[in-house]
Amino acid sequence: MDIIDLKIRDYKNAREAAFEKIKEAIIKGHFKPGEKLVEQTLAQEMGVSRTPVREAIRRLEAEGFVISIPRKGVVVSRADKEEIVQLYSIRAELEGLAARWAIENADEDDIQKLDEAISRMEETVASGDLDGVVQSNALFHDAIAQASKSRILCTLLKTLQDNIQRFRFQSLHLPGRPEAALAEHKEIIAAIKEKKAEEADRLLKEHLQNACAAALAHMK
Structure with missing residues (x-):
């Protein structure tokens, strides 16, 4: 389990900082599913009042990271297999569409961002920097969405990405998955560059099916 520093140092943005700190701790497994979150304890660890912590919760x-249970309080939500499958399935359809539109609308800057994300992921996979792998993976998928030039599609995918972060982190920590994901990314970008819309769509959907399977395997 990663060690998370919950201490807040930017008191001007305590509300946003509290939200991001707690969310990161949940995503990285510092706070386990079913674990109770106590406002006062979190406030003390963060060095802030209870107000920003309450708003963060x-x-x-x-966003589905925690749930409120009567007479028990707030606990970290548990991953539901059916929900995970649904999230990845919806995301696959939308990202497949994003890839098709990216082929139609992407400019040189968009392609450069995809290449940079691939290069960054190669570096982090080679060095075993799993946090870096997760970040570069997110950059790659974000770059595809941005290349579609669709504000609506980007907004929908951003909402899904926020909900899927915890499972993405888990799936990329499965042995062998970072290397496989990198290889899949390279195939996807090749299809986009060659303007093969159907192939890019298919490869993206297969990639996300594999990511979903890895996330589910991590739960066992």
Whole structure:
């Protein structure tokens, strides 16, 4: 389990910092599914009042990271297999569409961002930097969405990405998955560059099916 520093140092943005700190701790497994989150304890660890922590927890509940249980309090939500499958399935359809539109609308800057994400992932996979792998993986998928030039599609995918972060982190920590994901990314970008829309769509969907399978395997 990663060690998470919950201490907040930017008090001007305590609300946003509290939200991001707690969310990161949940995503990285510092706070386990079913674990109770106590406002006062979190506030003390972060060095802030309970108000920004309370507001952060409300946002986390709205995004599905925590749930409020009567007479028990707020606990980290448990991953539901059916929900994970649904999230990845919806994301696959939308990202497949994003790839098709990226082929139609991407400019040189968009392609450069995809190449940079691939290069960054190669470096992090080679060095065993799993946090870096997760970040570069996110950059790659974000770059495809941005290349579609669709504000609506980007907004929908951003919402899904926020909900899927915890499972993405888990799937990329499965042995062999970072290397496989990198190889899949390279195939996807090759199809986009060659303007093979159907192939790019298919490869992206297969890639996300594999990511979903890895996330589910991590739960066992």
